[in-house]
Amino acid sequence: MLLYLHGFRSSPQSFKAQLIQQRMREWGVARYYACPQLDVSPARAIAQAETAIAAARGGDPGQPLTIVGSSLGGFYARWLGERHGCRTVLLNPAVHPWTDLEAYLGAQPLWHGGGEVLVERRHLQELLDLRVDAISQPERYLLLAATGDEVLDYRDMLAAFPGARTRLIQGSDHGISEFADYLDEVLEFCGYGPGGVRPGA
Template sequence: MILYLHGFRSSPKSMKGRVISERMAELGLSDQLVCPQLPASPKLAMELALSLIEGVPAEELSIIGSSLGGYYATWLAERIGCRAVLLNPAIVPLQDLDKHVGVTTQFHSDEPFEFKREYIDELRALAVDPITRPARYFLIAATGDEVLDYRDMVKHYAGARQHVIDGSDHGISEFPEYVDAVLAFCGIEAGR
């Protein structure tokens, strides 16, 4: 089973969410992918994620997280002991998200999105430093990420499998080129 966690103000309709969903459908494995809309509250987002994977053995679970979803995926992987793929993950979102307190909209819809100041404390409670068992992680980081510094990612996931893209952007525009490698790390071979 794969749990995909989108980034801040994003949704399962993000490009990476759609690419993963479409590839899993092509492989006849749509039933093995869970891609929820996460609430703005980190605490509620993790409660939702835990409820969706309840009863799934760690060795049968992989989490793919993008940006803030990567921060969440790291906390979950440490808690559960499963594999995690991190796509330009947030490392210390507390410092970056303070400026986003307030009401705005989601990126892929006109749905309101409210980020409350207390959510920063909820994020603090999910911090993982350092990671344990780096072999269970696969980092894909872009040097051209305009939101987060890839060097922080590389340092935080030292010892993990890493692929650093020279250039690109925060959204990893060429993600379709990497989806099969991501799924392979999750135990799903594209040639099935």
């Protein structure tokens, strides 16, 4: 299973999520893809991710799992990756979102489909509860960090994932507009290729 976790105010309609799903469809492995619409509450978002993982594994905790998280989804992915001991890809991940989201308290518009979410102060504590002080197995992580990220500081990302396989992207932006250039590298790290699931994945 490949679990994609979208970012703050985003959705399964994000362009990176769509690119991953389309490539997996082309490779005949789309059945392994999951991307739930995450709740604004971090605690509920984690519960949704855990439900998706449990459903995909069908009661067998030994079923392979990879997680890809973007921005706030990258923060969640870090916590889940440590919990499940699985390969984890982080795309411009949030490192200390309990601080970053302080400026977004209140009603915030969604990027896709209209509507809004209400960010409450209790959500900041929920984020703090998911803090990971240090990753345990750096070789399980792939980090894509863009120096041109206008929302988050790439240097915080590098400091949070020492020893991880890292792709430092010069320039670009928070959304990694040229993500298509890195798509196959990400999926290969997750254990997928043109022939389907790679041996050992």
